[in-house]
Amino acid sequence: MPERAQVVKHGDVTQRVGVEVIRARGVDVDKLIKILIANAAAEFASTYYYYTILRMHLAGYEDYKEICEDARLEDRAHWELIVPRIYELGGELPNDLKAFHDQAGCVAAKLPDPPTVVNILTVLLESERCAIRSWSAVCDMTFGKDPRTYDMAARILNEEVEHEAWFIELLAHERDGKTIPSGHFRRGEPGHAPYSKNAQFYNP
Numbered sequence: 214m215p216e217r218a219q220v221v222k223h224g225d226v227t228q229r230v231g232v233e234v235i236r237a238r239g240v241d242v243d244k245l246i247k248i249l250i251a252n253a254a255a256e257f258a259s260t261y262y263y264y265t266i267l268r269m270h271l272a273g274y275e276d277y278k279e280i281c282e283d284a285r286l287e288d289r290a291h292w293e294l295i296v297p298r299i300y301e302l303g304g305e306l307p308n309d310l311k312a313f314h315d316q317a318g319c320v321a322a323k324l325p326d327p328p329t330v331v332n333i334l335t336v337l338l339e340s341e342r343c344a345i346r347s348w349s350a351v352c353d354m355t356f357g358k359d360p361r362t363y364d365m366a367a368r369i370l371n372e373e374v375e376h377e378a379w380f381i382e383l384l385a386h387e388r389d390g391k392t393i394p395s396g397h398f399r400r401g402e403p404g405h406a407p408y409s410k411n412a413q414f415y416n417p
């Protein structure tokens with residue numbers, strides 16, 4: 214077996230073996246960091262916008278509020294989960310919230326006009342769909358090459374896929390009078406985040 218090329222020198226704290234090994238496997242680390250920052254910005258923005266949509270404009274729909282709140286808190290968990298990975302890879306968050314917001318990988322989930330329940334559910338559904346596409350791209354970039362980022366992205370993706378199913382169910386019911394089950398019952402507690410917090414699944 215040929216000896217593996219070692220880039221990081223003994224005692225060098227300016228380089229990372231954790232980066233060297235994934236780069237050697239073909240990961241474009243700079244591109245990955247950029248995408249992770251964009252995805253983190255989208256999660257951060259979504260927890261803000263979901264807050265406005267949920268708390269202020271779903272009055273009378275307590276069940277929808279609860280489901281939106283789960284999605285909001287799980288997006289916040291996604292933000293918390295992925296940020297340390299950005300720094301481990303040698304990246305950093307922009308030191309300016311506006312700059313950070315402006316590089317989000319998904320459009321802001323702003324309150325629609327008029328803020329009807331159907332319009333709100335549509336914004337939420339499309340926001341989840343953007344998240345699925347964004348995290349799938351990270352899974353594709355890292356599969357078989359960067360197991361740590363892949364594991365985090367796959368955990369997040371699991372929850373985004375569930376979120377899409379929840380909002381399909383609610384929107385189909387509310388807008389079309391149709392039943393399209395998501396398989397959802399309820400989280401154990403608000404923002405349970407079974408995948409991204411490694412919590413127990415609802416499995417009685």
Ligand SMILES: [Fe+2]
Nearest residue numbers: 256288291344
């Ligand atoms: Fe998310």
Ligand SMILES: [Fe+2]
Nearest residue numbers: 288341373376
């Ligand atoms: Fe989500």
